[in-house]
Amino acid sequence: MKTVIFDVDDTLYDQLQPFKNAVMERLDHPFSPQEIASLYLASRKYSDEVFEKHMNGEISALELQTYRITKACDEFGLILSQEEAIAFQHTYLLQQQQITLLADIEILLHRLDEQGKQIAILTNGEQNHQMMKVNQLGLERWVQKDNIFVSGAIGHSKPSPEVFQHIEDKLQLDKEETVYIGDSYENDIVGAKQAGWKAIWLNHRQRKINDQKWQADYSVDHTSHLLSIFN
Template identity: 55%
Template sequence: MDTIIFDVDDTLYDQAQSFKNTVKQMIQESFTDEELDKLYIASRKHSDALFDKSEAGEITLLDMQIHRITAACHEFGIPMTREQAIEFQEAYVAEQQKITLFDEVVELLDALYLEDKQLAVLTNGEDKHQSMKIKQLDLEKWIPKEHHFISGAIGYAKPKQEAFQIIEKKLQLDKGKTVYIGDSFDNDIVGAKQAGWNAVWMNHRKRSLPTTTIKPDKTVYNAKELLDVFRHDYSIVK
């Protein structure tokens, strides 16, 4: 592989941890780890359902953020007002400013950088918010800023093919020697495979494989397995 492109959220770091820390701070309920996982998954479901409307400007980013936590809490019988939801989002953003890369991802990026591989990120989300995460993760150490592709900045979100085509043109990709790594089957794997790229599914949430003709080239369940794929299957990390 000559070019390796990464999703950001829940691929390079554990997005759920920031959410769980915020819940513990802001919601006066006692949760088991399993309940926190379910609440997180519910919030992502509601976020994904409104993402296209947010990207299109049909609703504000703040309204989408308010809805995802209030709707998730409603599923679990937890009351939350709009004002409380805004406070939750502010605390969540503060927690996201503490995110760190998985240890094995650091090792992988170091190795790929030393081998002079072309690296990039492609992430869905609002430009300023995703740029904040990229800065916090210190990704410019390995990936130049001109290789940061954020849907809010480029005008197209995964899995739309235009998002992948913009990168192909900018980086002059050889599709057969390009691999994309992401956690969302619908956005990342479907989008990358339809673009003709190789795709690795970072399935550390252990989601079921959807019934579809599209399959990832590799599936990994944690960052260590991701590193092992590049060592053993792609043989480009020593």
């Protein structure tokens, strides 16, 4: 592979940890660790449900953020007021400002950089918010600024073909020599395979997809397995 492109959320860092910290600080409910993980997955589901509305300008970022945690909590019989949902999001944002790279990912980035690979980032989300995470993770050590792509700035989001075509044009990619690594089957694997790229599904949440129309070239459940693949 000449080019390796990474997703950000729950691929380069553990997105569950800042979420868990926000839940423990803000939600008055005795969640077990397993329930927090389920709550997190539910919030991701509801986020994806309205993400295109946010991209189209129909709802604000805050409306998306409060919607996803409110709807996720509904599944556990916990009713959040708008003020409580906003307070949760504020705490969650503060926790996101303390994220760190997963250890195996940092090793992999070093190796790819030493091998002269072209490294890029493709992430869904609002430009400033996602760039805050990119900066917090220190990705500029391996990724050139022009190789960082955020859907909010592009005007299209994964898995739409337009966002992958945009990156192909900008980086002059060879599809056969490009691999995308991400945690979302629907956004990352489907999008990359539709574009004709190679794809690695980092499925460390052990999700079960019954109808996998598009198959990842590799599916791994731990970041250490990524090191084995690239070795």
